[in-house]
Amino acid sequence: MDGQSPRPQAHRRPEREGSHNYDIESTDGAGGPPWRQNGSSEALLRYDDGGVGDRGSAREPLLRKRTMNTTSQIAIVGANVCPIESLDYEVVENDLFKQDWRSRKKKQIFQYIVLKWTLVLLIGLLTGFVGFFNNLAVENIAGFKLLLTGDLMLKERYFTAFLAYGGCNLVLAVAAAAICAYIAPAAAGSGIPEVKAYLNGVDAYSILAPSTLFVKIFGSILGVSAGFVLGKEGPMVHTGACIANLLGQGGSRKYRLTCNWLRYFKNDRDRRDLITCGAAAGVAAAFRAPVGGVLFALEEAASWWRSALLWRAFFTTAVVAVVLRSLIEFCRSGKCGLFGQGGLIMFDLSSTVATYSTPDLIAIIILGIIGGIFGGLFNYLLDKILRVYSIINERGAPFKILLTITISVITSMCSYGLPWLAACTPCPVDSVEQCPTIGRSGNFKSFQCPPGHYNDLASLFFNTNDDAIRNLFSNGTESEFHMSTLFVFFTAVYCLGLVTYGIAVPSGLFIPVILAGATYGRIVGTLLGSISDLDPGLFALLGAASFLGGTMRMTVSVCVILLELTNDLAMLPLVMLVLLISKTIADNFNKGVYDQIVVMKGLPYMEAHAEPYMRHLVAGDVVSGPLITFSGVEKVGNIVHALKLTGHNGFPVVDEPPLTEAPELVGLVTRSHLLVLLKGKMFMQDQVKTSGSLVFQRFGAFDFAKAGSGKGLKIQDLDFTDEEMEMYVDLHPVTNTSPYTVVETMSLAKAAILFRALGLRHLLVVPKTPDRPPIVGILTRHDFVEEHIHGLFPNLNPHRFHSTSMGG
């Protein structure tokens, strides 16, 4: 099996001179379509990228709603049908585009640059506004709910208070789940895994659609207000990406908001750059951390990066920061209802100690170890829970709402019921703050306690999550929280965070992780108070960092986000140390939580490095037939037939006698270009090669611009007469004449690195020896997926060869 395995025979066309008896067949062979027929009875057209059939692998894409009635392009991952489209970052160089580049005016280039910066500015402005609106709405809705309940509790109508509190939560939760389940199921969850996959080149169905954006914004507001243990940070990243996508594709055609100026951005490369900026803007808006946002996009989200993009992303986040600052300034005058200091979490630790000693470092190492273990466990449990949930969610929207109701009731019971366990504590005499708290947020919630006392567990539970974090991070409050309180709160938040993520509500993971981390940070700080001089507030911060490192495995961006949240440079080395330890430990158990979700959703994410077992295979081992090729001047009927019966997105074009002396590879033509060319109906009676000038007159490069997802031309939309079907069309002007190729004996590992580094969608495999047809096959993204390779070579044990970056 070490690279010497028998290669699957590549499908070869019979080389009859002048004949065009193509093997046009469904990739499914003779049998019926293997995907599940589901709720919607509309048949799915099965598309894939290259020419690869079903390999019957057992991967289960979970968390995906399978009832969709769309003809969007679909790729096969494992045995399941996923509405996924690969993206193509390769520069297409065909004769038509070259003609266009040559004639491109300086004015157009100027227009492009101005538009680019305008778009980036708009992304920043809109994301900033949405981020502020989100906070404003949450603060007002949750504030109203808490004040109402607090009033009832003051009147000692405790059961009514619970009904009011739980009822508010339930209504908000059902509203969130309903819009999510019925309007845009793709909006559920964090959205960061999907954005990450998109930036890697995988476009999951409707993940950046306008309806998803709508549900993400309002679902997140409702979900956070409903008192769930979830955050708005992940959804903000997804929101930023959706805004960027919507602006980049010139609005939504469905909702008649289009703009033709934006034709320049109708390609995967420019769209990717805009969405990277949008993701950065989302983080910046969620945390008010412009630098952190850029680093997040860089470290976690983006798969390709370059200096110019860094600069553009930074500009976007700066705009977000300015917008947020101005709006908060505006709200200082009290015009924004219950919007106080809260919402945009911003913690001030500035008075903490600047020096630390050896015992402090030991405490920090302990924190790091705990963070690594809890983080790894969290990811493990989340994986299991999501698998269970996916079975429930699959049954349809009512079940999704039912699950959400269950979790909402449990959450309400925890946050209203558990504080009754805590004893009332007398108010500290030297407190700067009011005690007990009057109003919405504060450190000293009175709850059921008599005047002059407060309930420390209620200060954490009976608050918005942002306020609870602020209370945990507050410094100089060594004795505010009892040990038992912190233990109860940690257990509740850890478990609620786990069970909340999979419900059909936009839900981020940052807040649950920060909450749980800060709590055990304070526990450790209190326990080690005798040997360490650090403030428990700082311990809470370090705990949050360690848990973030343990679950998300981000380092630099978490560090900078925490730095920007707390505005304290002195703690930077401590945070770095704790992150290093927790990430290293957790990496021994499993992957980061976002990577795990990407895998679970069946998105064919490509890592930048090749797996070691790929070194023992060659490119020819994994390509497999049937391969459909076109002649340079092809009969219209053949093309239409091929497009109708297969879902291939790329077709090799081979010039054959009589056009050339010997068969010769011209290049690759994509489905979308073929469709545009066919629509133009520039057909000829004879099979002769033209100069292409007719095509150049008829078409410009922008006619071939990529439409928004699901909006491109479809072969079903085109009609041809029988006469037209017998005519010929010259494919040369639209054929990409410089496709990247590898020789069939190229190591699969190196082909994978090439594929990933250049952001390809199709990689042509050419034969090694000259006495063969000029093309062996096409490699696409899913040919590199481990399940596919394992399906072809069941005896090849991927774990036999150690996974390491050594020499790789």
Place this chain on the structure above:
Amino acid sequence: MDGQSPRPQAHRRPEREGSHNYDIESTDGAGGPPWRQNGSSEALLRYDDGGVGDRGSAREPLLRKRTMNTTSQIAIVGANVCPIESLDYEVVENDLFKQDWRSRKKKQIFQYIVLKWTLVLLIGLLTGFVGFFNNLAVENIAGFKLLLTGDLMLKERYFTAFLAYGGCNLVLAVAAAAICAYIAPAAAGSGIPEVKAYLNGVDAYSILAPSTLFVKIFGSILGVSAGFVLGKEGPMVHTGACIANLLGQGGSRKYRLTCNWLRYFKNDRDRRDLITCGAAAGVAAAFRAPVGGVLFALEEAASWWRSALLWRAFFTTAVVAVVLRSLIEFCRSGKCGLFGQGGLIMFDLSSTVATYSTPDLIAIIILGIIGGIFGGLFNYLLDKILRVYSIINERGAPFKILLTITISVITSMCSYGLPWLAACTPCPVDSVEQCPTIGRSGNFKSFQCPPGHYNDLASLFFNTNDDAIRNLFSNGTESEFHMSTLFVFFTAVYCLGLVTYGIAVPSGLFIPVILAGATYGRIVGTLLGSISDLDPGLFALLGAASFLGGTMRMTVSVCVILLELTNDLAMLPLVMLVLLISKTIADNFNKGVYDQIVVMKGLPYMEAHAEPYMRHLVAGDVVSGPLITFSGVEKVGNIVHALKLTGHNGFPVVDEPPLTEAPELVGLVTRSHLLVLLKGKMFMQDQVKTSGSLVFQRFGAFDFAKAGSGKGLKIQDLDFTDEEMEMYVDLHPVTNTSPYTVVETMSLAKAAILFRALGLRHLLVVPKTPDRPPIVGILTRHDFVEEHIHGLFPNLNPHRFHSTSMGG
């Protein structure tokens, strides 16, 4: 000329069966070597990467000492000989390495990971120590000099004071220039352009050698102490990179400091990663800015980047921050002589206003525009001055020292003479600081003034550069500096900064740029004081940012470095705005200063994007003969002959009859691997293909590890008997069987993107039609250089096609 130009005929071997009559010839043809004979009469062996001859282009690599007596590998750029070696980031997959990967133990992988982190830790520790030592030495030397002069001035012995001041400066300057000119000429200048080029894949001669490190550290200390208008930041980056390189290659064999454990890191990829970390550590040590250091490495220095590297670089800078903090803590007790608060610049602007209005924004836009214009002008003038200086410096070390003496005298005269122009100002009554200043540094230098007065120009000139910057950035000091003072200081610093950079002393550009920028920032702030409420200290900061943006064109890293220097998040959006404007304006005039120096030095830097004119050429257009290929089982004599007479670093291996039925490309073998194989003398009597098992027993992968620059095996070191020369050697086990290839009709633009994205050294060009030999030529880095292409196609105007990222 649009891609249809006649291709230079690739040299083709006569295909006589069984014959091995190779065309082994010097790439120079019959004539003598075309490089200039210079001071050292030792003949230079001329190496290049592929098989490409002299193209007679007119590019002049300046700023390079041409008298070197080394047999290090040399590449040709333009018409000149530059001691440059290309680096190879491709994963070599040959049978031997595959054998080795298969048998690699878990233990070894663990060893590798532990070593990697240990190295990174050591880089951080050492760079931190060096950074601190640098500051400590400068503060003490410069402090002693200033105190001595100040004492003499108090006694009104003004001329003696000038002699003492100028004399100290001169001695320090001559010492710096002497070690630089005689020991390590590569240590002159900033070092950032060279590090940037190294990380792009260009290894300039001895740029990371131990001698360069030594001179960089001590030359920088002497140069900064000598009162020049130059900084230690650039040299610190270079120092960090040198330390990383030294540690990575296991010490210096020359100085008998080697370590065999480090064999894992003896390849270009791992070394590149370490040097990226080193560069980040250098910035972190220079500015005490750990996050800024990482972003600098990311934005400016590195050409390739991945998430794991981000994390490692971040760890390195965290270690630097911890080391610096502990050492400064240690010095607080007064054990470090004159080392006060100074040295590691750290400015506190924390009390500046947090709000700003429209007039403030107008002021900031004006600052941005000025920064862009001054920045572009600075780069333009620096280019001219460096070209003049290179003529002087080329004449030898004495001339270098003479130039340094001239600049030193001018600098001393300016900084001692110009303050006499300023009038004495009475001390402000409400000043928190002592006035006039007693001791070394401070805002109110008395200079020649009577008691109770201070000379504001002396406060800027007669100080270390760090203290001058601190004075300019200080807030609440609206009336401290007169307008005339600021104008005089700005003019002097701008001009001195320009003339100082090219001298033979390690010299950074950050400090001159920050000084000049802060000064005009204060001027603008004072002029607009009536309409803007911002503090002049904040204006100085924004001015510095605008000038940094205008010259260096860095954005995110400058922003974060300034953020970390001033510890004030509120000014972040303002700094971003000013940087955006100044960079955008300056980009219309010329390139960033470091890119400009890279070009001027003739380093073949490859941008991540392809130039538009490359779209109109194909790969086959730029490859040119003679090409030397080896047979899979080759006669030793032929190999030795080829290695001796040419400087090619990569040779295609072609199996021919009788080994195979038809000629077939096996792969690529590199010079270094051939040398190791030849040294092993595993020769055979007959030309038969072996199983390779003998080679596998004799060699391990580590025997082929890359040695430090200039330390590898040389063909001259090997001796062969006549009998051995007639024997055969099997090249298959060491041939890279998966080299990346492009078809000769591939667009040059796309070949360039492939070459750059994968970090290749050799790219094989294969024929399109089957009836030709299996290899057309090899593309190397300099085949993509504009001068080379222009030399081949003089009629192709690169400026005819617009340079834009559209569609590219």
